[in-house]
Every structure is written in C-alpha cells, then in structure tokens.
Amino acid sequence: MRAGDKILNYTVTRRIKAGGMGVVFEGEQNWGSRRKVAIKQLLENLRDDDIVRRRFTREAEILEMLDNQHIVRILGFDHEQDAFVMEFVEGRTVADVLRENPDTFRKPDILFQFFISLLDAFDYAHNVVITLNGRTEQGIVHRDIKPSNIIVQPDGNPKILDFGISRVASFQSTLTDPKLQMGSVPYMSPEQIATPIDVDWRSDIYSLGVTLWELLVGRSPYPRVTTHEVVVEVQRQIRFEPLPSLLQTVINVNPEEEFFLRRLDQVIERATAKDRVFRYQHCEEMKAALQKAFEDWQNQSSETEETQVIAAAPQIKQAEWNSVTFNKTDDTISSSLNENVPITHTRSNRSSNHSWKVFIALAPLMVIGGYLWWQQQKPSTSDNLNEQIRDTFPAKKPTLTLADSCYEAGNSFYNNKNFKQATYWYKRAAELGNTDSQSMLGLMYQYGQGVTKDINAAVKWFQASAKQGNADGQKNLGYMYLEGLGVEKDYTKALKWYKASAEQGNAEGQANLGIMYEQAIGVEANNFEALKWYMRAANQQLPRAQYYVGTMYATGKGVKQSESKAIQWYQLAARLGEINAQQELRRLGRSW
Template sequence: MSTEPRVLAGRYRVDELIGHGGMAKVYRGFDLTLGRAVAIKILDPELARDTAFRTRFRLEAQSASRMSHPSIVRVFDAGDEADPQAGSGAPSGTVTPYIVMELIHGTLLKDIISAGPVSVDDAVRYVDGILEALDYSHRAGVVHRDIKPGNVMVTEKGQVKVMDFGIARAVSDSSSTVAETTQIIGTAAYFSPEQAKGEPVDARADLYSTGVVLYELLTGRQPFRGESPVAVAYQHVSETPLAPSEVNEDSPGALDPIVLRALAKDPYQRYPDAAHFRAALDAAVEGRAPSRKEIGALTSELYGPSPKQAQETARSLRQLSSDTTMTRTQSGPPVAWIWAGVALLAVLLTSVLFWVVSISSPDTPSTSRTVPNVVDMSSERAQNALSELDLTAKLVLESSSEIVEGNVIRTDPQAGVAVAEGDEITVYVSSGKETVVVPTLVGLSLPQAKDALSAAGLQLGTVIQRNDKSLQADTVMEASEKADAEIAPDTVVNLVVASGRVTLTDLTGWTVDAATRQLEQIGLAAQPTELTDCPATDPATVISMSEAPGDIAIGSTVELRFCAAPAG
C-alpha cells in the first residue's frame, strides 16, 4: 500500500532524497501553491530542541531570503512543524525545522574536488564565483560563516552557486564551545582562527574560509589536517601553512601570496573585503611568480612571532590542550616545543619589564587610542569624537534600512579596537534606505516585464490571468506597484496579464442574428450553419454550437447551427 507524500505547512510536498550532510537532509520537493519544483532542506530535530534556536533560525532564513543574486541559491521560505516520525514517547516539543530553496541542477564543489585534480583556470573561476556571492552578501550585511566546498554548487552550465546563508549563524549561536559547533557543522577544516577561538566574527572570516577552499583546489588538500576538529582548530590558530606551490608544483607561484594573505591569522592582515580579494586574484592570474625571498618575507610578515600572537597562542593552548586527541600534522622535532616555551617566557618577561617602566614614568604620554563607539551618532558628532582622540575620520556613504540618513552605521576598525594616534578610521554613514524605480510594465509582454523587473532589482510575484478581447496573450494589464514609484530593492511585484481568451456563453435558443452580434462583441467570429433534418423556426434560432461554453482563444470561429426551412 502506497503512503501519502509528506506535505510541510500544507504547501510543500516532500519527494525523494537528493542529498544529506552532517546536520540536514535535502529533498526534491514541489510548491503546491505556486506550482514549481523546489529543494527542501530538513534539519536534524536535535538542533531545534528549544524555541530560542527556532526563532534564530527563522530570522536568519528571513535575512537570507532577502538576497537575490545569480551566485546565491535563493531561499524561498522557512519554518518548523511537528515531526511525524517522532514516536509517541517523543518530547512534545519535537519539531522539524526546514527551509525551502531554489532547486539547482549541478554538482557540489566537494564532489568535483574528490573526483580528481582541478585545473588552475577552474579553481580561479570557482573561487571568483564564491567571492562574487560574498561581495553581494557582505554588502547586504549577511556573513555566511560556513564557506566550504559542501556549500558550493556548480551548475550544469558552470555557474557557481553558494548556499546555506544564515544557517551557520543560527547553529553556532546555539553552541557554546568549539567542540559542539564543529560536531554540528563539521567544518573545522575551513574555520577561521577567530571562529576556532570562539571570538566574534565578521565578513573577513568568510574570506579566510574562501582562502582554504582556494588552497584545496590548488593543492588537492586542505592547509591543516588532524585527527580531530580540535586538532585542526589549533593549527588554524597557531601554525603557518605551506605555500600552495610547495605542496603542488603545478600550482602557479603567482597565487601563493593571494592564498597566504587570505589565510592570515589576524583578520586585519587579510583582504578588507571580497572585492579586493577578487581584484588580487584577477591580477595574479596574469602576474609574475614572486621569488622565494619575497614569499619568505610575506610569510614572516603574516605569521611571524609577535607578543600578540604569542598571547593568542597561549590562550588557545589553554582552551584546546584538554583534548587528548590533538595531533600535529606539520613536521618538526619535539625540541621545538621547548624553544616555543622559552620564546613565550621571554615575551612575558618583556611585558613585565614594559609595565614596570610604564608605571615608573607616569608623565610619559601614550600614543595608543581606543576607537570609540559612534554608531547611530550624526556624522558631525562622530568626526568630533574621533578628532578629540587625535584620530582621522574618513566618511563613506552606504545605504541602510535601519540607521537614519546622516548617522553612523559602523566604523572600521570597530569600536573598542586599539589604534595608534593619527590613524584613519573609516566611518560608514547612512545615505538612507536604498530604493529603486519601478519600470513601466503595463503593455509589455510577460517576458519583457520579467526582464524589466530583474534589471530594476525587483522580484516577480504572482501572475494572474484575466480575459480581455483586445489584448494578446501574456500582455501586462496591471501591476501591484505604480510605474516610476521608488520602492525598496527586491520588492515583490504582482502582475495581471491578458489570458488571450474570452468567455463564450451558451447561445442556444438565441436568434442567429443576435448570437452573431454577441460573438462579434466578445472578439469571436460566427459561422451560421443550416441543418435540414429538423423543423425550422421563424425567426431562425440556434439549436447547438461547435464550441462548448467556457474560455476559448480570441478570434476563434464558432459554428451556430440552426434548422433550415424545407425547400418548396
């Protein structure tokens, strides 16, 4: 006996399983309301045992659903409902969190990598597609947090699509430790150092993860490997990666500085944003390979010892050394640990000496400054606050739907970061809500209207057909937004289009003349036809029609049959 297919929210039919990962299964599905194929990702119910997670999950999915970009898999809907597979003894709060996404036909990047070596051109193209998606999402204020080959799809036409925006944040916010988070997400190999240490992350964490993906595409392996997530996380925090060309001699040396810069431990030493990463990648493809000396200098700059790095390494050791499964994957004699301890002790002694000298010279002015919190201040007040600390403000306009026009959205570096006297602080000032102009849609064909909406940054919503004898099929008759109106990007615009059909009523019993006039009024042609095997009427009346009552195409011919008078 066949079972009824599962339907979520009374709308989304769940069909066959098409993929699965550490925290979810993906099914092919069908939206019964809009009549389109979708992908449905159903998360592990263990992730949703408390209502706080479900709330975060919905909010993150809603944030992701507002993004519309060719390199990002669209999120259509999200929710949760009771799990029908939970037994009678299951907790009453057992639910199934799910998201409904665009159905993509293609191959996961992780499967492409596992299938064999990837050419340099393809590696650069794949990473460029990831960075294009991140450039858009970061400008929209959305940090992915879980960039990895398993979250990147390459379509049958070769286009890169990044998926699962927002899910990683909802999951990581519900996990208190590195071990718990890596157990759920399973992506320690692509963690940034700040994620591994449980610190707050921003867009530069995504750039680090993208650097790991580029490294793997160029060399066939990840830069750091270990027997446990904690072992790998430790290496992200403290160890220096080999340049890709040292692992794979076929990897072009010109890409080594790009990868090493992206994998910098300090977020401020990485590329400031995805656009700069893309530009550097494009330039390196045609650029010369750096010398060994230049690579050595760059490695020393990015990964060389410093008091700050030594302190971070010590803190990481305290956090991670309780896990006995840690395994080093980089070669090195055991005596290196002794020298590391000596170096750390020297750093501590130097710090104590500096502290003693500082307190003995109270009149010595400090040149260190802490960036103040100027968020939501007017730009003038923010400039004054920075000027009082001998810092320079560089104003950059940026649209915002949350901060009023003229007030500060954020700063770079952010509030609380220590900087030097005279440093330049980038202050992002709200230019108000971003708007787009609604194009003229009435009178266009439906394909033309779709192109016009896409070009304007708007979304096509429902399309309703309406009969009209004077318009060709799919001609736009009405739009839910007025032409030339200024509205928010990605607003959904609903359309009413001509069906190309008219409604034919039952004309039997009408006189032939009256029926003919009625057909002409609604855009149809009449063809009176005499029948000889029935009694005639005066005047002649219609006894049957060649078309049944209902909607038929404009311009159709309808045969009106009536009884002819006998010849005599």
C-alpha cells in the first residue's frame, strides 16, 4: 500500500510507521468532510501465516464491537487488502510525552484526571458484551497495556490503541499458544509469564499499576530489554520482587507530593500484587482507591486549588495542558487556549466557606452573559455577534471559542425551558459553524420550540451539521429521510446517515441502524448486523436498544435463542424505564 491507493471509501496519503504485525498509514475520506483516518495493513511477509491473519482480523472485529470515547474506533475492514480503517487520533503516546518531559504527570490533578479516564475505559472493556462468530461473550482483556499504546490527546484525555493480542475473557482462544507469552515484558503480570493462557482482566490491572508507577517516575521500573539475559532478569523481578517505592524513587519531592506519593504507593502495591487474588478485582475498585488517595491529598493540602472537582472526577483547566506540548496545533486554536478566559467547574462541597469562591469564579461569566443578553435586547446597527463580542472584549476571540460560548448559552436557556432565548443563541452558534448548535436548531424548527415550526429549516440545519460530521445531525437527518419530512422519502439516504452516525458511536443512530437491518428498510435483511448495532447501543445504556437485544435472544434472530439472556436484557432495560421491557417481564412473571 502506498500514497494514492484506495481502501473502501478512503485514500492513502502517507505512511506513518511500521510495527511488529502491521504498517500504519494516514488516509483521507473520499467524500463529505474529508476527515483524516488511520489505516493499518498486515505486513506483507505475514499474510501467509494463517494464525497471524486470524489474529489481525480478530483485532478489527473486537475494535468494531467496542464503543468508548477513550478507545480507538474502527471505521471499516477490507479483507482483500488485509487492512482496516480507524479514526485518526491526534496527539502523542504517553511514552513519547514522558521521554520529552518525565514530570508531565507529577501534578496530582493532571495524573488523576488522566488515569481515572483510563480505568473507566478498561472497566468498560472488561465488562462489555460482544458477539463474535455468532457467540455472545462478555469482557475483553487487552494483555498489552503500556505507555506506547496510550495516546495523550491535545485536550489531555487518553485514547487506547492496539488490541492486537487482546482476547475475550470468557473463553480460551485457539489463537494463543499455551506456552507463548503475549505482551511487552516490562508490563506483563506474573501469570502472563508463568502461564500465558491463564490470564484474565486482573492481568490488565497489574499492567495499569506498572503504568501508574511509570507516569509518576517518568521511566520504566525495569532496564531496557535488549538481550535474552535481560529478559530473564526482568521476568524474575516481575515474579518475585515488588516495584520500588515511589518515595524512594521520585526525586525533588515537596511535602505535599510526599503525602500523595505515600498514598499512591499503597494503590500500586495492591494493583501489582504477585497473586492476582490480592489485587484489585475490578477497575472500579482501583478507581475508588485512587479517588480516596486524591481526596485525602486535597484535604491535606493547605493551598487553594485551581482545579475544581466535578463529582469524584476532576476536570483540568485547559491552561494546565497548554504547558505540555503533545502535538502541533492550529494557530487559531492555540491562541484560543492561551487567552485568559475564565473556566469554572462545580466542586464537591467540603466546607460552607467555599461558596463565595464559586461565586467569584462564576462572576465573570455572569457579567459576560448578562452583557450579551442586553446587547441582544437593545437596538443595534449590526446583528453580527462577532462585532458585539469584539466591542465588549478588546482581545479578539476566535470563532471556535465564540461559537462554543453561544452554544453553552443556548443549552442554559434550553434547560430552563426558555426556548425562545435558546433558539436565539443556538442560531448564533450555528451561523458560526458550531455543529451541535446546528443539530439543536434543526430540532427547534422540527418541533416548533421557541420558533415557528418549519420542517424545511430543520432539514437545512440537520444537513449543515451532518455534512460536517456531527453524529447527532447525521442521526436526525437520517430520520428526516426515513419519514420523508422536508425531503423526499429515501431509505438509502436514511441508511447512509444512520450508518455515519452509528460509526461515530451515536447510540440512537446505532439502534436505528439496527432496525433498518432487522426490518430490511433500504437494505437486505441481516439479523447479525442488526444484533451488532443493537448490542453497541445497548452497551451505552440505551434502554430501547437493550430491549431490542432481548427480543433478538427471545426469537433467536442473529443469535442462539435463549430465554434467560432475553430476560437479562429485558431487566436491564426495564430498570431504566423501558415500558416494552417491563411489559414483557410482567408477561413472563419476572421482576426487575
């Protein structure tokens, strides 16, 4: 494969790198938004190896079933070219970031946000229900968690790569030799070394513990593996020696850091216990321990925190991440992030004297919002919101920040059921190119909320949003084509837009796409495809999708008939208020 070659609806633009199993290319979508993608192709010399090809195919199948914001998404698979297309992830690997700046994750708030997101992603993977080769199973074990398989995105959030040696937790893979060690030596669990086939999700927890240690120290706890002798020595240490204490390893530690590192030593010690029985048994358990360590550090700290806590998972000010360069950014975006724009968060209320601090943090936004509202009410020679903003603030605000601000204002009015003001702000944001606002404005026109009902206007804004790649806009436009609202009824176009939305992880789009496959609307009936999309939406806790999965089990469509599994899915949906599921359970004499 080389630049200019075609794969599915994409064109290869350049080669990025080669790995042990495949070569990764950058590509571009041939239509619409022309979005960048990553293309992974199996190495030429491995294509005659049946086991390697099956493992490569399985990676694509597993990625297709996973739907989490912190796990790379697959967009298509080409069996003839032994290649699959994935979303293109901007950023740099954790390994590269630490190599450039070993202290990147030394700040507790940055470390906490990043690692909690990792734990949430692996908790999802360890519990997700998937269907492979007609078998429905639960749980994916990654088996190769390490800094070079985790991307730090420009916003500071992680994205997990490379499920090439992952396996389904609930059955033994025929692709794994019982004597073959799978993974990267410094991050292997003791059981990966001793009995490679006897590995479950607790092996991933061990690897996460080692990764947490490395985030804090800035390097691996083991020497670089270059010879067989070094491999043997590192494996011996993994099996019989604990990781070095953070307090004894990290240099230039201040008193506050010392307190935090002491608590994290306890977390890492348990996560990397030699016997998996004594480790955290689930990612949620490790997450709770990390949260407790962070909260204890906050309570102990005598300095005012700049980062506010949302529930138990703090969000980091973008300015914190600006001090670390992960990748080249557009000048407009860069100038936006470096401006001194107030960012406020809601924090947990540990003492009543914090309320005045929250008010002070919110005051600038209240003043800005009030002024903009007044500007909208008074007669103006110009209806251009950019001019209103520039008149208010001498520093020029880039369009991205302005559009997002208007969108948030619209959401605030919408949540307070002031639909007229919500429409005003959504329209301003939509005109500035905010795709979420375009989709919301379409809904306002579709249902006549805050504006005269206008189906043609709704279609116009759905199209604007959808063509820029907004998943909600694509889902809404698919519905308009399905029902023939403001456009000629066209099932093929409905299918196209539902699929575009579904592939981006939109749960409603996934459920609707499943219906089209099950009921043969615009496409040949395919119960396996229907179940796949229902399952992906169900795993995002969409009640009606969970009910649909239950009906597939009840009728044996796309899966082996099973009343017990149907009931399990009905119960999940019923607990979230799905009326049809509740009725089915009553009919079966079951509770929820």
